Amino acid sequence: MTTTATTSSTTATTGPAASVRPTGFARDTATVFVRESRPLVRDPFSVIFSLVQPLVFLGLFGPLLIGAAGGDVAGTLQWFVPGILVMVALFGTASTGANLLFEMQTGSHERTLVAPLSRSALLVGRALKEVVPLTIQGTIVVLVAVPFGFRLDVPGLVAGLAVLAVFGIGFGALSYTLALSCRNRDWMFWMVHQTLLFPLMILSGMLLPLEDGPDWMQVAAAVNPLSYLVAAERALLAGDLGSPDVIGGIIAAVATCAVGVFVGVRAMRRAN
Amino acid sequence: MPRKTGDMTNHTHSAQMITARGLTKTFRSKGQTVEAVRAVDLEVADGELVAFLGPNGAGKSTTLRMLTTLLPPTSGEASVAGCDIRHDPAGVRRRIGYVGQGSSGGHTQRVRDELHAQGAFYGMGRRETRARAAELIESLELGQVANRQVQALSGGQKRRLDIALGLIHRPELLFLDEPSTGLDPHSRANLWDHIVDLRRSTGTTIFLTTHYLDEADQLAERVMVMDHGAVIADDTAWALKSSLAGDRVTLEFGSATDAAAAASRIGGAIDGAVMTVTAQGGDRALPRWIRELSDAGLEVVAATHRQPTLDDVFLALTGRSLREEAATPVPEPAVTTAAAA
Numbered sequence: 001m002t003t004t005a006t007t008s009s010t011t012a013t014t015g016p017a018a019s020v021r022p023t024g025f026a027r028d029t030a031t032v033f034v035r036e037s038r039p040l041v042r043d044p045f046s047v048i049f050s051l052v053q054p055l056v057f058l059g060l061f062g063p064l065l066i067g068a069a070g071g072d073v074a075g076t077l078q079w080f081v082p083g084i085l086v087m088v089a090l091f092g093t094a095s096t097g098a099n100l101l102f103e104m105q106t107g108s109h110e111r112t113l114v115a116p117l118s119r120s121a122l123l124v125g126r127a128l129k130e131v132v133p134l135t136i137q138g139t140i141v142v143l144v145a146v147p148f149g150f151r152l153d154v155p156g157l158v159a160g161l162a163v164l165a166v167f168g169i170g171f172g173a174l175s176y177t178l179a180l181s182c183r184n185r186d187w188m189f190w191m192v193h194q195t196l197l198f199p200l201m202i203l204s205g206m207l208l209p210l211e212d213g214p215d216w217m218q219v220a221a222a223v224n225p226l227s228y229l230v231a232a233e234r235a236l237l238a239g240d241l242g243s244p245d246v247i248g249g250i251i252a253a254v255a256t257c258a259v260g261v262f263v264g265v266r267a268m269r270r271a272n
Numbered sequence: 273m274p275r276k277t278g279d280m281t282n283h284t285h286s287a288q289m290i291t292a293r294g295l296t297k298t299f300r301s302k303g304q305t306v307e308a309v310r311a312v313d314l315e316v317a318d319g320e321l322v323a324f325l326g327p328n329g330a331g332k333s334t335t336l337r338m339l340t341t342l343l344p345p346t347s348g349e350a351s352v353a354g355c356d357i358r359h360d361p362a363g364v365r366r367r368i369g370y371v372g373q374g375s376s377g378g379h380t381q382r383v384r385d386e387l388h389a390q391g392a393f394y395g396m397g398r399r400e401t402r403a404r405a406a407e408l409i410e411s412l413e414l415g416q417v418a419n420r421q422v423q424a425l426s427g428g429q430k431r432r433l434d435i436a437l438g439l440i441h442r443p444e445l446l447f448l449d450e451p452s453t454g455l456d457p458h459s460r461a462n463l464w465d466h467i468v469d470l471r472r473s474t475g476t477t478i479f480l481t482t483h484y485l486d487e488a489d490q491l492a493e494r495v496m497v498m499d500h501g502a503v504i505a506d507d508t509a510w511a512l513k514s515s516l517a518g519d520r521v522t523l524e525f526g527s528a529t530d531a532a533a534a535a536s537r538i539g540g541a542i543d544g545a546v547m548t549v550t551a552q553g554g555d556r557a558l559p560r561w562i563r564e565l566s567d568a569g570l571e572v573v574a575a576t577h578r579q580p581t582l583d584d585v586f587l588a589l590t591g592r593s594l595r596e597e598a599a600t601p602v603p604e605p606a607v608t609t610a611a612a613a
Contacts, residue, residue: 027395035389039380099380107374111437114340114372115393116365 028118032125037132047133054088054141061207074149081145082160082233083206086226088137089164093130093172094197097179100126101189104179113271123176123268124261130172131165138164142237153239159246160236167229167253173260180267204230228252287354289445289477290316290339294348297334308334310501311348316479318444321471323492324481325582327594331501332481333373336449339479340370353445366394369443373450376434377422383433384409384418387440394441401440408436412466428459435466446470448480452487464491485582485594497586504589509582516588517580519554523547523561524574534570545573555579 040047058081066076103109112122138161146152175193182189201207203217204226210217221227232249235241297309309331316322324332337343339352341361349356355363377386384405391401409418412432417425425433431451438446451467452460468491470476482488488495489509497505497512505512524546525531531542538561540549551557555577562572586594 031389031392034392035378035381035385038382038385038389039378042382042385043380103378105374106379107372107376108378110342110372110374111370111376111390112393113342114365114368114370115390116362116395117393 025118025121028121029125029128032112032117032121033128036126036129040129040132047136048140050092050133051088051137051140053091054084054137055144057087057207058084058141058145065208074151077145077148077150078238079234081142081150082237083204083230084141085138085160085164085233085237086204086206086230087201088141089134089168090171090197090201090226092134092137093168094175094193096126096130096172097175097177097189100176101179101182101186105184109271119269119271120265123173123264126176127169127173127261127264130168134165134168135161151238153237156236156239156241159241160233163229163232163236163246163249163253166250166257170253170255170257170260173257173264177260177264177267180264180271200224200226203227206230225252225256287318288315288351289318289320290314290350290352290479292339292348292350295335295338295345295350296347297331297338297343298346307501309338309345312498312501312503314496314503314506316477319475319477320494321478321492322480322494322496323488324479324496324498325483325485325488325586325594326481326498327483327592330498332498333449334501335498336447336479336481340368340447341365353443366441367444369438369441369446371434371438371446371448371451373453375422375430376437377425377430379421379423381422382419383414383422383425386422386433387436390437390440396441404440404442405436408439411469412436426459427455428462431455431459431463432466435463435470439470442474443476445477445479448478450481450483452482452484460487467491483594489582495582497582497589499586499590505585512582512585513580514552517584518550518552519580520578520584521549521551521554521558521561522576523549523565523572526571526573530570533568534565537565537568537570 062076062080065080066073069076100109113119139157142150142152142157178189178192182192199220203210203220203224205221206226210221210227228245228248229252230249231245232243232247232252235243235245236249240246292312292314295309295312295314296307299306299308312331312335324335326332334343338345339350339357341357341364344358349358351357352364353367355361355367357364377383381389387405387408388401391404396404409415412435414429414432414436417429422430422433435448435451438448448467452463455463464487467478471478480492493508495505495507495509495512496503505516507515523531523534525534526545528542528545531545531547534540535542535547538547538549540547542548558575558577562575565572583594586592
């Protein structure tokens, strides 16, 4: 009777215990990111589907703007398309918390809380995922506008998408935070979502210039981070990478990201 | 009734898998303090299959949620799979498998993808995860739906996926919270076959909650009865039934007078011409009683004998029937949800 024989017979009946390794934040974040991205890879059409709204604005609101501008198609698109990009980032990431909300109700989120994953990674991995659909959708919107006279500046677009990605991570994290605090109250999630989204959109100068609006609107726009983002995207997509507006947009995006990830991680750590 | 089965050859040491002392959880709900779990002590040995039985709202799930590190206890301590739930929650999480009341798979995820993600969650390597996922898909009969989205699965398929997810890292201890609730009888039986199979082939320690009496009775080696946040009985189903409930024997006579006369001899409750008596070993006593009563001129017209159920045990312990409680479920998660509010 040798030791090896005993060991192997035990292994044969039990099966080896899985090599469960200690995990770290970066590894966990990557794991969560991969899981969250899989449905997108499996069903890429869902990314296109959420483009309906921005494309409707581009196709139905755009002509009105062009008419108001006296028929200057190219000039209007140059002004309007960056705003639509911000709309893509805003609407796409604002509702992402609904997925988490649903997973909290089914029990799938609970499963991830029992797994040996860092709580912060559960939030950050999800928020980082937002970058994937955002980049694809933003690129499609720009490409759709090109045949109509939109002048594409590649470095500007890349920089613009990068700034949007930073903002999207932050805004997605805020949406997850909202989901975590609403728990099983779907109505509350959608109420906050609807109440905030449209004022944020209109008061950013995304659809119409705010210069002609009343003073209070201009004050509201001045404290709306999206205004800076819209201004920065307009400069970047025009190829004006050195514009002072770009700095403002970067600050707004980084601030949104920092606040979103901070409150999101805090909410996830408290989750049970 | 199988008690400890002799198939746990791989667990030669008899270490405790779960030890809890004075585990307590109180919630604040609408200005009131609710004591969901009150000073629970429990011990589960390596390789045991223990059922936590009790009505909805008894505190079973809350206890389970504390043991699985989902909920911090208000007071008390517990060691699960060798790790302290307060000081080493990560250690507990690495070693246990947990199947909650809900559906564990993400609704838009595919079955196989979820299993792969789960392996990565537990730090398993890519190749190991793939092999293990394939093995579980095979053994839990998920092959047909492996490439389908979770939301397209039937209730029974979802539950089997939940079990597969809970087992991906071959945990030494598996927690199952109401594993068969909401399943049709066929899926329930099928799920139990899988769980019994898992036990036989791996000797995994299983700790589960249920409010199905027959489930606890037939499958668990030990039953802990919980009511109003406290464990009120803890033994094998057989011992609980024989010590707390006893057999129920009814004897019917030709008249109420005869029944009363019989009751004064044997003892028991009478209802018209029917006498009911609860006694241990009632099956053996019945023929003797009929003979003795006949000798005394009291003819038994009809007789029934019923073995006790765990419901009788619950009735004896609390004065309430578990069947009635189960019929009008009080959602336990409502209390749990108020926890962090």
